[in-house]
Amino acid sequence: MPTGVVAALATGCCGAWAYGRAGASWTDVLRDLTVGWSYAAAGLVAWWRRPGNGTGPLMLAEGLTWFLGNLQGTAVPGLFAVGAWTEALNLAVLAHLLLAYPEGRLTTVTDRRVVSAGYLLVGVGGLIRTLLYDPAAVGTASYLNCRTCGPNALLLHSDPGLFAAVDLGYRWLGVVLTLLCVTRLVSRWRGGGPARRRALIPAWIAVAVAVAFIGWEMLYVLAPGALGPAATALALPSDLSQIAVPFAFLAGLLRMRLRRAAIADLVTEAAAGPGLRRLQEALARALGDPSAQLGLRTEGGSAAGSGGSGDTDETRGWDGIEVLDAVPPAYIDPYGRPLFPPALGETGRSVTPVGDTADEDPHSAVLVHDSALDDEPELLAAAGAAVRLCLRAVRLRAEIRAREERTAEVRSRLLRAADDQRRELERNLHDGAQTRLVLALMTLRRAGSLLVRGDGRDDRTGEEDAALRRAVVEAEKTLRQALEDLRELAQGIHPALLTREGIGPAVTAVAERSPLPAEVTAEPGRYPPFIESAAYFTVCEALSNTVKHARAERVRISVRREGALLVVEVTDDGTGGADPAGGTGLSLLADRLAAAGGVLRVCDGPEGGTRVRAELPCA
Numbered sequence: 001m002p003t004g005v006v007a008a009l010a011t012g013c014c015g016a017w018a019y020g021r022a023g024a025s026w027t028d029v030l031r032d033l034t035v036g037w038s039y040a041a042a043g044l045v046a047w048w049r050r051p052g053n054g055t056g057p058l059m060l061a062e063g064l065t066w067f068l069g070n071l072q073g074t075a076v077p078g079l080f081a082v083g084a085w086t087e088a089l090n091l092a093v094l095a096h097l098l099l100a101y102p103e104g105r106l107t108t109v110t111d112r113r114v115v116s117a118g119y120l121l122v123g124v125g126g127l128i129r130t131l132l133y134d135p136a137a138v139g140t141a142s143y144l145n146c147r148t149c150g151p152n153a154l155l156l157h158s159d160p161g162l163f164a165a166v167d168l169g170y171r172w173l174g175v176v177l178t179l180l181c182v183t184r185l186v187s188r189w190r191g192g193g194p195a196r197r198r199a200l201i202p203a204w205i206a207v208a209v210a211v212a213f214i215g216w217e218m219l220y221v222l223a224p225g226a227l228g229p230a231a232t233a234l235a236l237p238s239d240l241s242q243i244a245v246p247f248a249f250l251a252g253l254l255r256m257r258l259r260r261a262a263i264a265d266l267v268t269e270a271a272a273g274p275g276l277r278r279l280q281e282a283l284a285r286a287l288g289d290p291s292a293q294l295g296l297r298t299e300g301g302s303a304a305g306s307g308g309s310g311d312t313d314e315t316r317g318w319d320g321i322e323v324l325d326a327v328p329p330a331y332i333d334p335y336g337r338p339l340f341p342p343a344l345g346e347t348g349r350s351v352t353p354v355g356d357t358a359d360e361d362p363h364s365a366v367l368v369h370d371s372a373l374d375d376e377p378e379l380l381a382a383a384g385a386a387v388r389l390c391l392r393a394v395r396l397r398a399e400i401r402a403r404e405e406r407t408a409e410v411r412s413r414l415l416r417a418a419d420d421q422r423r424e425l426e427r428n429l430h431d432g433a434q435t436r437l438v439l440a441l442m443t444l445r446r447a448g449s450l451l452v453r454g455d456g457r458d459d460r461t462g463e464e465d466a467a468l469r470r471a472v473v474e475a476e477k478t479l480r481q482a483l484e485d486l487r488e489l490a491q492g493i494h495p496a497l498l499t500r501e502g503i504g505p506a507v508t509a510v511a512e513r514s515p516l517p518a519e520v521t522a523e524p525g526r527y528p529p530f531i532e533s534a535a536y537f538t539v540c541e542a543l544s545n546t547v548k549h550a551r552a553e554r555v556r557i558s559v560r561r562e563g564a565l566l567v568v569e570v571t572d573d574g575t576g577g578a579d580p581a582g583g584t585g586l587s588l589l590a591d592r593l594a595a596a597g598g599v600l601r602v603c604d605g606p607e608g609g610t611r612v613r614a615e616l617p618c619a
Contacts, residue, residue: 004040004043004044004047004060005044007064008036008037008040008041008044008060008063008064011036011064011067011068012033012036012037012040012067014067014070014071015032015033015036015066015067015068015070015071016029016032016033016067016070018070018071018072018073018074018079018083019032019070019073020073021073021074021075022070022072022073022149023073024073032066032067032070034243035066035243036063036064036066036067037063038063038243038246039059039060039062039063039066039246040059040060040062040063040064041063041246042059042063042246043055043056043057043058043059043060043061043062043063043246044056044060046059047060050104052104053102053103053104054100054103054104054105055097055100055101055102055103055104056104058093058096058097058100058104059097059246061093062090062093062094062097063246065086065089065090065093066090068082068083068086068087068089068090069083069084069086069087069088069090070083071083072084072087072135072149072150073149074149075149075150077150077151077152077153078153080135080149080150080151080152080153081130081152081153081154084126084129084130084133084152084154085122085126085127085129085130085154086122086126087126088121088122088126088174089122089126091118091122091174091178092115092118092119092121092122095114095115095118095177095178095181096115096118096119098181098185099111099114099115099181099184099185100115103371103374110184111184114177114180114181114184117177117180118177118181121170121173121174121177125169125170125173126170127154128166128170129163129166129167129170130152130154131154131155131156131157132155132156132157132158132159132162132163132166133152133155133163133167134150134152134155134158134160134163135149135150135151135152136150136151137158137160137163138160138163138164276294276296276334276390276394277334277335279294279334279386279387279390280292280293280294280333280334283367283383283386283387286383286386287369287373287379287383289369289370289373291369291370292367292368292369292370293333293339293367293368293369294333294334294354294365294366294367294387295331295332295333295339295365295366295367295368296331296332296333296334296364296365297330297331297364297365297366298330298331298332331366339368349368349369349370349371350368350369350370350371350373350374351366351367351368352366352367352369352380352383352384353365353366353367353384354366354367354383354384354387354388364391365387365388365391367380367383367384367387444472444475444476444479495509495536497509498532498533498536499529502524502525502526502527502532503522503526503527503532503535503536503559503566504522504523504524504525504559505522506532506536507520507522507535507536507539507557507559508520508522510536510539510540510543511543511555511557514543514547514555515547516543516546516547516552516553516554516555516572517553517554517555518543518554518555518556518557519554519555519556519557520557520558520559521556521557521558521559521560522557522558522559522560523559523560523561525561527566527616527618528618530596531566531596531598531616531617531618534592534593534596534598534614534616535559535566535568535614535616537589537592538568538570538589538593538600538612538614539557539559539568539570541586541589542570542589542612543555543557543570545578545586545612546570546572546574546610549574549578550572550574550575550576550578550609550610551574551575552572552573552574552575552609553573553574554572554573555570555571555572556569556570556571556572557569557570558570558571561618562615564617564618564619565615565616565617565618566615566616566617566618567613567614567615567616568613568614568616569611569612569613569614570611570612571605571606571609571610571611571612572605572609572610573605573607573608573609574608574609574610575609576604576605576608576609576610577610578602578610578612586600586602586612593614593616596616596617597616597617598614598615598616598617599614599615600612600613600614601613601614601615
């Protein structure tokens with residue numbers, strides 16, 4: 001890099017000195033230095049920023065060869081000959097730069113032939129022209145217009161007529177090659193995507209310069225003296241347009257920096273979990289390539305085509321995206337469409353692996369993009385990091401959702417099992433212990449009846465009979481109490497009325513046993529047993545809390561269906577302020593409702609007090 005700086009400074013100073021000696025004004029010298037050093041400076045910056053890209057060295061070469069023609073202004077014969085021979089070398093380098101940009105290399109045989117023809121024209125045609133160039137005889141043949149410059153160390157034969165014919169052919173061949181170069185640029189523009197077209201903007205600025213050169217050369221050939229004094233004035237915009245080429249390249253570098261800032265925004269958006277479809281759209285914007293596609297490798301399995309067997313795990317791609325038509329190992333885009341990366345050697349498109357390297361599977365995801373972006377490895381690396389961040393976030397969210405679903409399913413199964421056990425226990429108490437207690441009570445009643453009628457033994461005394469009757473009455477009383485307690489226990493475990501008649505009658509029965517006046521509004525209808533059980537115990541818990549803590553005078557209970565929901569509300573006129581987090585009753589109730597797919601809402605009532613609202617799916 002320092003060598004390039006020294007070379008640019010040395011050739012620029014030598015060229016400026018020779019140009020000034022030929023009679024150029026200081027403004028012309030300054031303008032000439034600006035053009036050449038602009039190319040050299042832009043080339044050095046490009047070489048520093050993109051050491052693996054040949055664009056930087058080519059731009060530096062353009063800046064160095066820009067000053068070679070000025071050597072014709074010296075009185076040293078050898079330097080004059082070198083200047084005359086290489087006067088158009090910078091144009092051949094410029095053609096090479098245009099056709100190699102932005103990759104920095106010639107990618108097609110046609111481009112290589114056009115560039116080779118340009119160098120061959122300068123090397124061979126320029127040498128033949130120099131062998132016949134006598135500055136003392138035809139001083140106007142050079143842009144320096146200096147008859148006192150030279151002599152030419154390579155002059156072989158001085159014949160103005162012959163030189164004019166060779167010079168005319170040399171210039172027309174240059175025009176043809178310029179047109180071929182422009183044609184190739186047009187072909188590349190039409191065949192490229194939006195990203196490549198934006199990258200070729202500096203080349204098109206140079207095309208405008210090339211067109212200006214064509215017009216200049218044709219005008220010079222057809223009417224050399226037509227411009228007259230205007231030639232000097234027209235030289236300024238011509239040179240300024242050439243200055244625009246290296247600065248356009250620097251603007252392209254700046255645009256890449258702005259794209260990296262867009263990638264930083266993309267990382268922030270990816271961390272927030274935009275989803276794979278939005279990620280692909282954000283990637284296209286950040287890369288400046290609307291054709292960019294994110295490919296996610298399928299996990300195997302046949303495609304789900306029109307004759308597929310259905311939506312099975314094998315017809316799904318990455319994280320549940322349904323594969324519309326793919327044959328493994330293949331890729332799908334975020335919309336489930338098949339994505340086949342371009343084959344090796346296919347022009348215009350490239351593939352960059354962006355998968356999770358932490359899982360040692362970098363090809364689990366790929367980015368298919370315009371090959372013009374291959375010159376921006378840092379940009380692609382930043383985009384790949386954003387993709388990996390988003391893929392990991394999507395994967396983690398999918399795992400969290402799966403775990404939550406499994407947890408909810410396990411909790412629901414546990415509560416359903418507990419509810420089934422409640423029902424079974426209630427049936428066992430009703431059909432077993434409760435029945436036997438009823439039979440024992442009936443037996444005692446018969447025994448008491450016999451004692452009252454005096455049946456049985458004749459040898460008992462009156463006191464014995466009285467004592468026996470008291471024992472029977474006491475036993476009967478105890479059995480009645482045990483039977484009542486057993487019924488209440490069975491009712492608390494799972495009311496038989498709820499199983500037989502549904503939530504409405506069961507809630508009405510609860511309200512009738514409440515120590516507070518309770519008004520019940522219940523729509524008729526039956527619901528799934530698990531849903532009815534959750535609704536019933538919601539009413540029981542809310543009513544129990546009201547009795548214990550609310551200091552209420554009345555309670556209203558509502559059971560109704562709202563669309564696909566069973567809505568249960570218990571509203572009191574008490575002190576209010578109930579908090580589900582303040583005790584275990586409501587919090588456990590909320591867990592029970594959540595296991596059933598419902599939700600518990602506790603808020604202040606419309607006229608004070610507390611409203612407990614449960615919403616349960618019943619569709």
